Amino acid sequence: QVRLVQSGAEVKKPGASVTVSCKGSEYTFTSYDINWVRQATGQRLEWMGWMNPNSGDTVYAQKFQGRVTMTRDTSISMAYMELRSLKSEDTAVYYCVRASRSEIRRRWFDPWGQGTLVTVSS
Amino acid sequence: QSVLTQPPSVSAAPGQKVTISCSGSSSNIGNNYVSWYQHLPGTAPKLLIYENNKRPSGIPDRFSASKSGTSATLDITGLQTGDEADYYCGTCLSAGWVFGGGTKLTVL
Numbered sequence: 644q645v646r647l648v649q650s651g652a653e654v655k656k657p658g659a660s661v662t663v664s665c666k667g668s669e670y671t672f673t674s675y676d677i678n679w680v681r682q683a684t685g686q687r688l689e690w691m692g693w694m695n696p697n698s699g700d701t702v703y704a705q706k707f708q709g710r711v712t713m714t715r716d717t718s719i720s721m722a723y724m725e726l727r728s729l730k731s732e733d734t735a736v737y738y739c740v741r742a743s744r745s746e747i748r749r750r751w752f753d754p755w756g757q758g759t760l761v762t763v764s765s
Numbered sequence: 766q767s768v769l770t771q772p773p774s775v776s777a778a779p780g781q782k783v784t785i786s787c788s789g790s791s792s793n794i795g796n797n798y799v800s801w802y803q804h805l806p807g808t809a810p811k812l813l814i815y816e817n818n819k820r821p822s823g824i825p826d827r828f829s830a831s832k833s834g835t836s837a838t839l840d841i842t843g844l845q846t847g848d849e850a851d852y853y854c855g856t857c858l859s860a861g862w863v864f865g866g867g868t869k870l871t872v873l
Contacts, residue, residue, distance in 0.1 A: 678862070680810075680864075682804075687853070687865070687866045688802070688810065688853050688855075688864040688867065689864070690855075690862040690863060690864060692861065693861070693862070702860070703861075704860075704861055705860065738809060738810070740810075743815070745816075747857055748796065748797040748798060749797075750798070750857055750862070751798075751800035751812060751855075752800065752810075752812060753821065754809075755810050755811070756809065757809055758809055
């Protein structure tokens with residue numbers, strides 16, 4: 644069964660950085676893009692960007708450019724999302740999710756990781 | 766504020782049918798495929814519909830969807846209390862991806 648398992652909850656101070664990890668299993672990790680999506684309390688799902696685990700190429704949402712970096716370690720089927728200069732508004736549940744292998748305009752997201760709560764508080 | 770517009774909430778009684786709309790433009794829905802996601806509180810979102818109207822295995826046929834022009838709709842028939850959740854449409858943009866604002870379904 645294809646699965647994405649994320650790292651545990653984090654508490655950070657404003658201005659700090661956080662790295663969330665996401666381990667893929669039961670599929671060829673390098674064959675599917677990994678996306679990161681977040682949801683602040685009471686807010687909508689917000690797409691942050693995607694990464695091609697084979698090439699390392701990334702596309703980031705404009706809102707997060709300059710503050711987010713998505714990387715991977717293919718030897719252990721792990722994807723990482725680092726968000727820097729944290730603000731209280733970054734308090735959210737962060738999800739990794741696998742994209743389908745179809746052309747981008749046909750793309751869909753499945754499965755999703757279980758989510759990682761990142762709390763930013765002084 | 767998302768470029769994909771969904772009603773904030775819909776409601777219906779058990780057994781009834783509800784329709785959730787997702788309105789976009791030619792730069793998103795109009796030229797790309799739409800997928801739908803169900804998000805139950807405290808759980809990860811789940812894929813309900815992909816490529817406008819296809820159901821993944823395991824998704825009951827009570828859930829159906831369609832797309833016309835720059836809008837898409839999700840229909841849920843035979844409503845059950847377990848269907849209470851937030852529902853999101855999503856589609857590709859030239860520079861990535863976007864989700865709708867989400868619709869909270871209440872089963873009365």
